[in-house]
Amino acid sequence: MAQLEYRLLDEENGFPALYGYEQIQKEEIIARCLCDYFIKEGIVYELTSSAKEESLQVIYVKKVEDKPHPQTPGQIKGMGFILLELREFQEEADSYPIMKTLEFGNMQDLLLYAVSLYINFQDSEWEKTSFEIDEDREIFCLYLKQSVKEEGVK
Structure with missing residues (x-):
């Protein structure tokens, strides 16, 4: 297991942390680093870069849009796949x-x-x-x- 943190690409404010994951599989971190976009709480972020800090993987993002994401709901969650x-x-x-x-x-x-x-x-x-x-x-x-x-x- 590894640690992951999403940070806002905002140098003036010290690259504030947005979301953190304490126990995440390394393969999932790799998949997330390959993503062009990250959606959470209805906000779309574009991935700009990533960095490795000792035991922490960091993904830097910039906000693309604040409006709710227009995609339709996915399949049932939590089915193990x-x-x-x-x-x-x-x-x-x-x-x-x-x-x-x-x-x-x-x-x-x-x-x-x-x-x-x-x-x-x-x-x-x-x-x-x-x-x-x-x-x-x-x-x-x-x-x-x-x-x-x-x-x-x-």
Whole structure:
């Protein structure tokens, strides 16, 4: 087990701590460091960097928006598995359709998706645009757009 802290990227105020996790699996810390966005208490944060401080992993974030996150609720929480939504990214959209929800029994399977730039899904190649953790819904989300070379193929 390890320790993780999210800090606001605000040098003037000494990088204030936002959230801390005293007992967290190292694989989950890795997944969180790979995320582009972090959602908690309805606030969307963008990850800017991370740092290692002795026994503490730190993730620096900046606030993207204060309004409630527009995504629909995820599946039932607390069922003992890790959830990943595959969502179709569309420029300027207010919400992104869920194409599929995957369930994993371990964090390593999630990490294989998180580190991949391309995902073969629905007989097409999809390109990752971003990866996020939505703590409010206890789910990870992978945003995908159809790969350029696949767009002409229907």
